[in-house]
Amino acid sequence: MTTVLVVDDEAPILRALSITLSARDYTVVTAATGAEGLAAMAKARPAVVVLDLGLPDMDGVDVIRGIRGWSAVPIIVLSAREQEQQKVAALDAGADDYVTKPFGMHELLARLRAAVRRSAPAEEQEPVVRTASFVVDLAAKQVNLLDEQRVRLTPTEWQIIETLARHAGRLVTAKHLLHEVWGPSYGTETNYLRVYMAQLRRKLEPDPSRPVSLLTEPGMGYRLVVE
């Protein structure tokens, strides 16, 4: 879940933001001073920071610089000051946005969404699972052999490989596999699995009779061995 760090010395605003953001399913971390804010920044690793410039202990612009020294997290500045020069200083110090009090809550939420959305692409990547003989690309829904050659999989085959890959290295029980691929009403039809595991090994293993990546754990289930 997305974590928001709110730095503000006014208790009513802090409380209002906490309640509203929590209701929107954000995780909220608060701080009342610049020093607290910088400490919370390091500890909580928020996805976005809401920062009031009017802090008691230090200049807001210095807080921005303190964060920008080591993090690229989006910073939305909140301030009662209307002076343009203040806005320019904050933005040039590395803030992403500047909202003047009093502000509409919906607007702030929208700017928050915009800030998070902008920084999202970096962490959008679905994992790629590599085994001794093939590579599973979960985002592309595709499996390649080590020589980059594409392997054609049927929908059922893919769902099995996907389920195994999402639990890469760990044991997946036959029942869990059946639930995931055929639906909750299946659980004992292990013969389905035997047929499809054989097909997958034929397509993906160098020596299908001696599997190294798609292992059977007798009496329990199957395991995808990584690296």
Added chain:
Amino acid sequence: MTTVLVVDDEAPILRALSITLSARDYTVVTAATGAEGLAAMAKARPAVVVLDLGLPDMDGVDVIRGIRGWSAVPIIVLSAREQEQQKVAALDAGADDYVTKPFGMHELLARLRAAVRRSAPAEEQEPVVRTASFVVDLAAKQVNLLDEQRVRLTPTEWQIIETLARHAGRLVTAKHLLHEVWGPSYGTETNYLRVYMAQLRRKLEPDPSRPVSLLTEPGMGYRLVVE
């Protein structure tokens, strides 16, 4: 050199921005309508867009969507409207920032700098997708064969190619394709897709009966193979 596209129908503002930005060593491209703006967008490839919402020919939010369809360029919205709902709509449509008229020029410049600074590291993904037999130019909304010969596509054909190209290399499910092209109420009409995929292959594949770029993943969807 950083290029800025300014879309606004009021001549005085257009002139003021042009002069100020040019003096700051930005290259300025202007447009007075939404349609002009989208065209200039494709042609000039600006690093940032300043967009007035009050355009004569189309809703500003639609302009934002038109740009976001294929480009991640920062968009700063300029508007006389104070309504919070308008801001929320613009930001959620994909705008990066929202400045209310009348605005201070220094503030706008600072927000411009902030927008450019943010996108600087992430940029440089050409909105052009190349396959083994044709090239999709998302900005120009056109498809060329390898010999530069242009291919005429119907609106529906283009929307399908665009959707596939935006997920180049990745599998796109039939349902997603139907939602994207025909609307959310469609999801099972896979026969539409079969007809149009056949037409596209006839226009774009060297051997339509043996496609190499527009692949069918049986039971799952379609995939545009790149490079």
Added chain:
DNA sequence: AGGGTTCTTGACGTCGCCTTGACGCCGCGG
């Protein structure tokens, strides 16, 4: 209003996927 293009819809043949059953191998325990 008319001609041309585009979209929708139906029919039909083919192919491949899923299911299912039969059979053999192996290990374990009686």
Added chain:
DNA sequence: CCGCGGCGTCAAGGCGACGTCAAGAACCCT
């Protein structure tokens, strides 16, 4: 030593998905 259960292999049949074609409806531009 033999029976049994779990596992791997193979093949056949049914059926749904896919590609193709064509005709009618809807739309657009002039």
